[in-house]
Amino acid sequence: MSKALVVYSGGQDSTTCLFWAKKNFNTVVAIAFNYGQRHVSELTAAKQIADQAGVPLNVFSIDLLSAVSHNSLTDSQMEVETDQPDHRPPNTLVEGRNMLFLTYAAIFAKANGINNIITGVGQADYSGYPDCRNEFILSLNQTLNLSMDFEYTIHTPLMWLDKSEIWKMADELGAFEIVRDQTITCYHGIPGAGCGVCPSCKLRNRGLINYLKSKNNG
Ligand code: ZN
Numbered sequence: 001m002s003k004a005l006v007v008y009s010g011g012q013d014s015t016t017c018l019f020w021a022k023k024n025f026n027t028v029v030a031i032a033f034n035y036g037q038r039h040v041s042e043l044t045a046a047k048q049i050a051d052q053a054g055v056p057l058n059v060f061s062i063d064l065l066s067a068v069s070h071n072s073l074t075d076s077q078m079e080v081e082t083d084q085p086d087h088r089p090p091n092t093l094v095e096g097r098n099m100l101f102l103t104y105a106a107i108f109a110k111a112n113g114i115n116n117i118i119t120g121v122g123q124a125d126y127s128g129y130p131d132c133r134n135e136f137i138l139s140l141n142q143t144l145n146l147s148m149d150f151e152y153t154i155h156t157p158l159m160w161l162d163k164s165e166i167w168k169m170a171d172e173l174g175a176f177e178i179v180r181d182q183t184i185t186c187y188h189g190i191p192g193a194g195c196g197v198c199p200s201c202k203l204r205n206r207g208l209i210n211y212l213k214s215k216n217n218g
Contacts, residue, residue, distance in 0.1 A: 032057060118157070
């Protein structure tokens with residue numbers, strides 16, 4: 001009996017992963033984190049979608065993440081940057097977030113006898129977040145195995161896909177409408193197509209347009 005744990009946020013990428021997991025594993029469980037993100041609406045969306053997918057969602061609070069450093073996703077006093085003239089990562093970067101999420105997910109997984117962990121990180125639309133890179137995931141996988149003496153496999157089904165290919169995957173998994181209408185990727189916490197102007201919305205909406213174009217031409 002294969003079991004998997006999905007690191008879940010209620011966004012486009014992790015929702016696509018949730019449905020990918022349901023197709024590839026017998027039992028799927030999800031884990032989400034409240035880390036003081038600006039929009040608790042993300043967690044509400046996550047709960048709603050997980051319920052529809054029939055996947056039990058476990059939500060844990062890790063407030064410390066926003067206490068130890070500042071970024072525009074957790075600090076409502078900070079403006080969300082829309083471009084980065086000097087090629088540094090935008091101030092929406094939450095340093096260490098994926099490492100912490102995956103570490104807590106691994107502890108939870110071992111406690112529940114789950115070897116497979118799924119995360120929606122990817123480096124195709126690389127925005128300068130170092131902990132979304134394949135190199136980091138492979139390294140952390142090894143570290144987690146050593147730290148807990150357990151055989152984890154971290155799956156990253158979206159690692160090499162751009163946004164348009166992620167839309168395609170959601171569509172093939174029968175989750176297109178749920179992803180389009182209910183997920184939240186917008187930095188301002190607006191569901192679906194979002195505000196349309198933040199970097200996250202632009203990336204998501206451009207991907208959708210490209211996917212629909214290629215679908216209609218194919
Ligand atoms: Zn937006």
